[in-house]
Amino acid sequence: MQKVYANADEAIADIRDGATLMLGGFGLCGIPENGIAALVRSGVKNLTCISNNAGVDDFGIGLMLQTKQVKKMISSYVGENAEFERQLLSGELEVELIPQGTLATRCMAAGYGMPAVFTPAGVGTEVAEGKEIRTFNGKDYLMEMAFDADFALVKAWKGDTHGNLVFKATARNFNPLMAMAGKVTIAEVEELVPAGSLDPDQIHTPGIYVHRIFEGTNYEKRIEQRTVKPRN
Amino acid sequence: MQKVYANADEAIADIRDGATLMLGGFGLCGIPENGIAALVRSGVKNLTCISNNAGVDDFGIGLMLQTKQVKKMISSYVGENAEFERQLLSGELEVELIPQGTLATRCMAAGYGMPAVFTPAGVGTEVAEGKEIRTFNGKDYLMEMAFDADFALVKAWKGDTHGNLVFKATARNFNPLMAMAGKVTIAEVEELVPAGSLDPDQIHTPGIYVHRIFEGTNYEKRIEQRTVKPRN
């Protein structure tokens, strides 16, 4: 069993043009910084990216938009990004907007082998167009399909050589869900430890879901909205 | 916010005849020992119990079978219990057998507000009788409905005064799922600690799902199959 890769470039080397990728993170929190940088270096194109957000102009998925590597974004919220807006309006970029909970649940469905799930989110809205509606106990639900992604790129706090992952605070967000959902899951971690170093009761993502793991470097962890209160 | 109860008797005092209960545990591992003892003392009758197993003759749910408090069991495996077998064959007890993964997933569905889920387990078997079959990507799935339980009785290792729970080893099993699924969830814990004592990254069940919590006493933790190897 050899899951450990030396770095991001090796871990993503077989991602080809046209692939569908999931990228963990919420805003700029918990995003796979090293993986994104390696994708930019690789020059791979025509990617479909499933990610709650699309980064900002000069960070996160925004970096892959600048290099025009993204064909389509599947997200719940794509503000804070001028280049994104430009590509969208010019027709260079396709966008599918779906509710945040639906995005999360469609990832979980893939990881749990459930082909479809029911959610009331979007009933009566344009999100419902073309989707099957079912009524349970008098309430309407949309049938939403599990995602089918070639690769998932996730970021964890710690991971071990078997691929077990632990996340920190709200950097967890979509990461464990996408880790479960990728056909090939690539995890980058701040600290890679030997198997046996993590408490088995406190692992968020079991290694069975993780195919490749590497220790990332130079995490910038940019803050999008720095809100503070003054010290007394 | 007052979730802390003095003991099991107070926590289950409003469970009425005819209620549907979920009881956590796998075999005798991680069962709500104090809650079961209190149910026996309460004398409440005609219960429908959703639990993966039905205990053994003199422990676990077996104790409630001896006092004939159970009308119906919904389980995946009910061996190791002679009184159970007697009541079943005499028609005193109703049993619905469902696959273990289906049981787990129907609990999760309730906790996640999903009215129904799809699973291939049971397709082509008597479990499929009367159920809707859907084909996704050429594979058949049964549509299984979320459980609807009046109460869930679960057992955790530690819990805090806000109802946050942490489980230990394989005593986790169905407990976090049922904790999410009960309309009223009653958690018993080996150690009740003040809110703030548990690491927020390592809580398995958020307190929002837990309505009542108490520190249990005199845990017996009986072992069903004691398998060991001799010391050298």
Added chain:
Amino acid sequence: MLTKEQIAQRIAKELKDGMYVNLGIGIPTLVANYIPEGMTITLQSENGLLGMGPFPFEGDEDPDLINAGKQTITTIPGSVFFDSAMSFGMIRAGKVDLTVLGAMEVADNGDIANWKIPGKMVKGMGGAMDLVASAKNIIVAMQHTSRDGTSKLLKACTLPITGLQCVTKVVSNLGVFDIQAEGFVLRERAPGISVNEIVAATDGRLVVPNEVPEMQF
């Protein structure tokens, strides 16, 4: 006419001890400043946190700890983190007792529009559609009219819908309204605002009870 702060303050009166509450971006966020002393209210942030604390002291910001508005925040005793599927799972299962949201339009049957303006860049619905479709108790904090005086409490939403028949209460700068089968039921007037002014500013069906007390703070 209520200020934004006053709208938040009025909504805070709807809080009850032990509630789990999700506060949307904008005026709803301000509600946290008016939680009564001694009351335990647990704030949910849908990116994956229960028990949201205040902003950190300068220098204590943790980039791994943000709320659904992407602001740096803190935890409090009893906080718990989870993934986004569980977060929306508990929302969908009705475990969140109260959701407070902003809106561009609300209809007299409880429909809400708050995510998209045709012709403007669409940023996305985020978690808004999940919240309005699932929450059992939704209070909308909003301005009663647009700047040109057009009512935002309507017979039917004109903007793209976020969710159907879901809003239970509206607190606007003019008053408090329950949404019931008959439409907007006026419960309280903002200080100095007359019933007639409210009638004039409301396009949707409005029920005016015999007694409409002025709001107390």
Added chain:
Amino acid sequence: MLTKEQIAQRIAKELKDGMYVNLGIGIPTLVANYIPEGMTITLQSENGLLGMGPFPFEGDEDPDLINAGKQTITTIPGSVFFDSAMSFGMIRAGKVDLTVLGAMEVADNGDIANWKIPGKMVKGMGGAMDLVASAKNIIVAMQHTSRDGTSKLLKACTLPITGLQCVTKVVSNLGVFDIQAEGFVLRERAPGISVNEIVAATDGRLVVPNEVPEMQF
């Protein structure tokens, strides 16, 4: 004719480094004793554990640490616990590479019956139906015939079905069989067992290739 230990030993040859494997109760459990040196095989126990270790030393039993057979066990470096929904989630999603199960009957189209005998007390299917419906690679360890000589490798199962067209390989006390469109394809004979004996003991469609080597241990 293979002993139970030998059936397990033969199945262990199907293991590949890095595999995640679920071993059922009975003969399948014995496979763990024959994992080749230096190979990393992670055993899943469907009650909620990846990385199942051996039985504990006497006195070290932990009642909170059992396997799906309710036996006291241990963890190993890299073990991880999870709830039963995630456990069956990873099974359903095809993340478990190999499942080894016992069976009362297997049909030549891959149907399996192993949970219920009419007229006897029904104990339940446990996780068997989930496993057979979801695993991509299912090896059955079984006796080829019942005590009275009746074949258990059938044209069609006579007992209540556990799952349809799911078994990919059978290792019986007489031989090794792949299940393909044409039926049971005989791959290896047990030491000292002739092809004719296997033909006589098999009720389902049996394909006998020109070369059927004797099993090597």
